[in-house]
Amino acid sequence: MKKVIKNDDDYYKFEPITLNDSLSNLKKRLSVMNFGKIPIAKINNRYTMTKQTRDFFKHYDIILQKLPFIKYKTIEKCNNENIKKDGNLSSLIDLISECEKQKYPFDIPLIYDKNASIEYGAFRPIYIGEHKKDMQLIFSEYILTNKLSELTSGIYAHEIIHSELENANAIKSYLNYEVLPIFFDKLVSLYLDPSKTLLQKNELLRLKLLFKSLILLEKENLSSFESLNISMSITSLLKSENLFNKFIYGTNNDKIDMINDIQNIFDGNYYLEDLLQKNDITFDNSQNYKSLTKHI
Numbered sequence: 001m002k003k004v005i006k007n008d009d010d011y012y013k014f015e016p017i018t019l020n021d022s023l024s025n026l027k028k029r030l031s032v033m034n035f036g037k038i039p040i041a042k043i044n045n046r047y048t049m050t051k052q053t054r055d056f057f058k059h060y061d062i063i064l065q066k067l068p069f070i071k072y073k074t075i076e077k078c079n080n081e082n083i084k085k086d087g088n089l090s091s092l093i094d095l096i097s098e099c100e101k102q103k104y105p106f107d108i109p110l111i112y113d114k115n116a117s118i119e120y121g122a123f124r125p126i127y128i129g130e131h132k133k134d135m136q137l138i139f140s141e142y143i144l145t146n147k148l149s150e151l152t153s154g155i156y157a158h159e160i161i162h163s164e165l166e167n168a169n170a171i172k173s174y175l176n177y178e179v180l181p182i183f184f185d186k187l188v189s190l191y192l193d194p195s196k197t198l199l200q201k202n203e204l205l206r207l208k209l210l211f212k213s214l215i216l217l218e219k220e221n222l223s224s225f226e227s228l229n230i231s232m233s234i235t236s237l238l239k240s241e242n243l244f245n246k247f248i249y250g251t252n253n254d255k256i257d258m259i260n261d262i263q264n265i266f267d268g269n270y271y272l273e274d275l276l277q278k279n280d281i282t283f284d285n286s287q288n289y290k291s292l293t294k295h296i
């Protein structure tokens with residue numbers, strides 16, 4: 001298993017965002033947008049869906065790193081056996097290590113959840129260990145909704161990006177947790193449909209979510225967990241849109257450069273925050289309504 005040393009004190013240490021004038025203005029402008037019902041076309045072929053995601057990564061020449069993998073059922077089994085044996089955490093870690101395999105993300109099995117909504121996807125990192133400095137990371141199956149649609153290939157890419165980032169321990173602040181996964185699911189939308197219709201639907205769904213999160217900011221008595229997650233969700237969404245526009249309106253060389261930097265992130269040589277800094281992406285300069293709604 002891979003050892004990860006996450007400094008939780010820094011990772012979760014930030015001032016939750018508040019509804020300042022500029023966010024308030026953004027909220028007002030989003031409130032008059034007509035989100036309506038966004039029509040999402042269904043597809044029914046799992047093979048086509050996964051092939052689209054594979055082809056997308058090939059198109060951009062992105063090499064994904066292998067991840068330590070274990071079947072979720074095996075973890076449950078190890079846990080039961082360990083409880084019977086001595087209930088000791090280090091013997092559980094040994095048991096799990098014996099079953100661990102290194103797999104490329106596309107070789108990690110997918111579980112299709114019939115109870116999940118059309119936009120659902122998840123990756124499953126499992127941290128095992130008693131002390132932060134000894135924490136070990138292993139991944140289990142990806143989960144996707146069984147309601148396949150034109151969005152699912154992008155959702156699959158989104159979850160793969162999460163797992164690669166977690167594996168590389170590449171994010172310094174939880175506020176930026178969703179920046180790159182959202183960036184990638186939008187890029188898949190554009191790759192699948194260069195006419196930007198699918199991208200438009202994707203962005204409308206994101207803006208709807210942004211609007212909801214901005215409303216939540218006004219709620220009193222938010223728990224610290226809620227305010228942490230709302231702050232992350234708003235920050236990530238805004239920065240992601242900014243980064244995405246820098247990419248698609250950049251020159252070919254700019255694009256190659258950014259993909260190289262992203263590759264370096266997965267390889268563990270670069271932090272996500274380095275990429276944001278290099279492209280001058282900040283929370284303050286990512287609240288531009290015009291740029292946020294550029295494709296809509």
Ligand SMILES: [Zn+2]
Binds near residue numbers: 158162181
């Ligand atoms: Zn995500």
